[in-house]
Amino acid sequence: MAAAGPGLYSDIGKKARGLLYKDYHTDRKFTLTTYAANGAFKARVTMDMKHRVVRAMIAGSMGDGDGAPVHVQDKTESVTTTITVHELATPGLKAFLCIPFPYKKSAKAELQYLHHHAGVAASVGLNANPVVKLSGVFGTKTVAVGADVAFDTSSGNLTKYNAGLSYSTSDFVAAATLNNKGDKIAASYYHSVSPTTAVGGELSHSFSTNGNTITFGTQHALDRLTTVKARFNNCGMASALIQHKWRPKSLVTISMEVDTKAIEKSSKIGLSLVLKP
Numbered sequence: 001m002a003a004a005g006p007g008l009y010s011d012i013g014k015k016a017r018g019l020l021y022k023d024y025h026t027d028r029k030f031t032l033t034t035y036a037a038n039g040a041f042k043a044r045v046t047m048d049m050k051h052r053v054v055r056a057m058i059a060g061s062m063g064d065g066d067g068a069p070v071h072v073q074d075k076t077e078s079v080t081t082t083i084t085v086h087e088l089a090t091p092g093l094k095a096f097l098c099i100p101f102p103y104k105k106s107a108k109a110e111l112q113y114l115h116h117h118a119g120v121a122a123s124v125g126l127n128a129n130p131v132v133k134l135s136g137v138f139g140t141k142t143v144a145v146g147a148d149v150a151f152d153t154s155s156g157n158l159t160k161y162n163a164g165l166s167y168s169t170s171d172f173v174a175a176a177t178l179n180n181k182g183d184k185i186a187a188s189y190y191h192s193v194s195p196t197t198a199v200g201g202e203l204s205h206s207f208s209t210n211g212n213t214i215t216f217g218t219q220h221a222l223d224r225l226t227t228v229k230a231r232f233n234n235c236g237m238a239s240a241l242i243q244h245k246w247r248p249k250s251l252v253t254i255s256m257e258v259d260t261k262a263i264e265k266s267s268k269i270g271l272s273l274v275l276k277p
Contacts, residue, residue: 004116004141005114005115005116005117005118005119005140005141006117006118006119006137006138006139006140006141006144006146006166007114007119007137007144008112008114008119008121008135008137009119009121009135009136009137009146009147009148009162009164010135011119011137011166012137012144012146012164012165012166012175012177013164013166013173013175013177013186013188015173015190015200016173016175016188016189016190016200016201016202017188019190019198019199019200019217019218019219019229020188020200020201020202020215020217020231023229023241023243023253023255023272024229024231024239024241024255024257024270025253025255025270025272026255026257026268026269026270027270027272028270028271028272029270029271029272029273030272030273031272031273031274031275032275033274033275033276081098081099081100081101082096082097082098082099083095083096083097084096088111092113092114092115093111093112093113094111094112094113094114095109095110095111095112096108096109096110096111096112097109097110098110099126105125105127106125107125107126107127108123108124108125108126108130109123109124109126110122110123110124111123116140117138117139117140118136118137118138119136119137119146120134120135120136120137121133121134121135121136122134122135129152129153129154130153131150131151131152131153131159132150132151132153133148133149133150133151133160134148134149134150135147135148135149141168142167142168142169143165143166143167143168144165144166144168145163145164145165145166146163146164146165147161147162147163147164148160148161148162148163148164149161149162158181160181161181161182162177162178162179162180163177163178164176164177164178171191171192171193172189172190172191172192173189173190173191174187174188174189174190175187175188175189176188180206182207183206183207183208184204184205184206184207185204185205185207186202186203186204186205187202187203187204188200188201188202188203189201196220196221197218197219197220197221198218198219198220199216199217199218200216200217200218201214201215201216201217202214202215212234213233213234213235214233214234215231215232215233215234216231216232216233217229217230217231217232218230218231225244225245225246226242226243226244226245227242227243228240228241228242228243229241229242229243235261236259236260236261236262237257237258237259237260238257238258238260239255239256239257239258240255240256241253241254241255241256241270242254242255248276249274249276250274250275250276251272251273251274252271252272252273252274253270253271253272253273253274254269254270254271255269255270255271255272256268256269256270257269257270
């Protein structure tokens with residue numbers, strides 16, 4: 001059903017965001033992930049050499065996926081238990097229950113419902129004054145419109161309200177969103193011009209600063225294992241990266257950022273290495 005429907009609100013403009021912003025970084029990171037043979041155990045260690053931070057995550061799961069599988073994650077500073085129930089009461093309905101230990105305000109319950117003409121997600125914090133979030137998209141796989149809101153019960157205020165619409169075909173996606181409580185409006189597009197090449201762009205306007213940002217980008221697959229990307233915006237920032245998949249799910253990415261209006265400044269270079277079995 002999800003493939004035939006509009007998806008969730010986070011899917012609006014997702015392809016353009018991925019082309020323009022995904023994998024660009026100026027940090028030096030190393031991530032190692034390993035799995036048990038049956039997939040019930042996973043461990044991941046991420047080292048950020050630039051900020052000298054090490055993050056570790058150990059996750060395990062129980063259940064066959066048809067009932068209520070239980071996922072337990074240890075993220076160094078806390079342990080989070082996530083209970084996932086697929087096909088809850090009706091096809092397309094999924095439930096999540098996330099409980100950290102020690103208990104924190106991040107504990108929450110969430111529902112997701114995917115249909116041919118709708119995608120709805122709702123979550124509520126499991127505390128005395130929870131934040132309630134609700135998003136919905138309605139339409140078809142071609143044309144969809146949606147909204148995303150968050151309500152803080154402690155203050156009685158809406159902390160977030162966004163809206164968006166999208167138009168999609170097999171090789172073209174256009175989207176428009178209104179974010180930051182109506183302060184920022186953005187329009188984006190993604191176009192697959194060939195099986196190996198895609199282009200995209202985004203125009204955003206901030207009403208509070210009366211400023212505009214225009215970003216263009218492209219990506220090209222040199223072969224089935226190597227991809228290059230580049231982007232440029234009207235502020236003069238130019239970025240490029242090359243990503244090589246030297247084995248399935250294992251990636252090495254080298255990226256660079258240059259301020260073309262201040263060439264005398266040092267350019268920024270990022271390196272990321274992801275290893276998975």
